[in-house]
Amino acid sequence: MPFTSLHRRRFTGLACAALCAAATPFAWASDYPNKPVKLVVPYPPGGPTDIVARVVAQKLQEQMGQPFVIDNRPGAGANIGAEAVARSPADGYTLVVATTAHAINPSLFSKLNYSITKDFAPVSQLTSGPLVIVTHPATPANNVKELIALAKSKQGGLNYASSGNGQSTHLSAELFSASAGVKMAHVPYKGSAPALTDVMGGQADLMFDTMLSSMPHVKAGKLKALAVTSSQRSPSAPDIPTVAESGLPGYEAIAWNGVLAPAGTPKEVVDRLNAELKKALDNPEVKQRFEAQGFAAAWNTPTAYAGFLQAEVDKWGKVVKASGAKID
The missing domain is CATH 3.40.190.10 (Periplasmic binding protein-like II)
Incomplete structure (x- = not known):
């Protein structure tokens, strides 16, 4: 069969499509974000998580040139906001600020409509306190x-x-x-x-x-x-000893915040967000504002944050089981 002009056009079209598909991840990285990004806070305004989120959103907006809009969605032990983000498009424009509660909830609630370890792409931890x-x-x-x-x-x-x-x-x-x-x-x-x-x-x-x-x-x-309750004394109150040093060795329980994107979000977008968060969390003003709330900035890589999240789910699962706590 001769290679006609029609075949040539089809071949060229397929080649272009392949090239475009290959280039898509890089386009995501260079073009992101080109519109406002929603940062869902699964708690009411004014609380510790909301304060942390607003500090981070302001800094990301300054660095990335697009609005980072806080969307407070409280309720059901922080599950309403998390579930909404898990069901959102995996394009990097809807994120959630996760907390220790999200590591506790898988073993606490009899039924959850999302999985904290499967339905999200970890971006970075934000704080620890x-x-x-x-x-x-x-x-x-x-x-x-x-x-x-x-x-x-x-x-x-x-x-x-x-x-x-x-x-x-x-x-x-x-x-x-x-x-x-x-x-x-x-x-x-x-x-x-x-x-x-x-x-x-x-x-x-x-x-x-x-x-x-x-x-x-x-x-x-x-x-x-x-x-x-942390393993180290808090810079916000250095005169208060830790539980571990003052009578109960090995005890540690921390409160933390972190950023999650829906599972399937392009790696290039996650990496871009992670890099921008590192820059934000290294900012002396941000560190100072966190310390005023009793938190320390706690950036880590997506892989490290995923490991931390799984360890927290496992740790609190044992505590929930021992306590007998359950919510239907």
């Missing part, structure tokens, strides 16, 4: 060893407040109880504010809470801080 153990100032325990002794000696044990079932403020305390070999009764509240109010009022014995919420009350003398 401890919780702080706080009690009423009159509580007869001034460190972790004394708190453990008090819990063992008090008939019926101690009771601890949390910001809700399955939150890091709940499961950090459960991890503490299991590690220390003590029993403490859980009293869940609808948020940190009412929980802290009852700790300050003496209705609850203690709480594992974020530094952002608790430290203003500690500085005002309304709460007593016993220890932070």
Whole structure:
């Protein structure tokens, strides 16, 4: 069969299509972003995650020349926002700010409509920070060893407040109880504010809470801080010892934020976002603003963040199972 002009045109068209397909990833990288990017925050405005997201969005907007728009979608233990992003187009224009809750939820909720490890492409961690153990100032325990002794000696044990079932403020305390070999009764509240109010009022014995919420009350003398839950002392409160150094070696529980894109997002887009996040998180102003919230900037590669995320899912899965916590 002779090679006609029609065949030539078809061959040329196919060759162009192949070249275009091969060039697509590079086009993604060079052209991205060419329109506003939505950053979904699965919590209400004003909280720690929202504050972190707005700092990062502002810096990315300055660096990349396109608006990074915050979209608050709270509800269902941070699952509503995460599920919405998991179902979004995998083009890099809809991202979610994930938290420790998203590593807890797979084992806590009987049914989730998304998988945190399969339906997302990890971009980078953003922050890492401890919780702080706080009690009423009159509580007869001034460190972790004394708190453990008090819990063992008090008939019926101690009771601890949390910001809700399955939150890091709940499961950090459960991890503490299991590690220390003590029993403490859980009293869940609808948020940190009412929980802290009852700790300050003496209705609850203690709480594992974020530094952002608790430290203003500690500085005002309304709460007593016993220890932070990270492996290292917090730069925001260097005088407060860690749980591990003050009576419970090996204990660690951190609160973190990170960025996830829908699974299937082009690698070139993920890598571009990762590089821009590194630049943003290295910025001294950003570091300072995070430290004011009790967080440290915590950039890592997509691969490292994926490994970290899986380790967190595994770790908290064991804690949830031991605690017996479950949400239908």
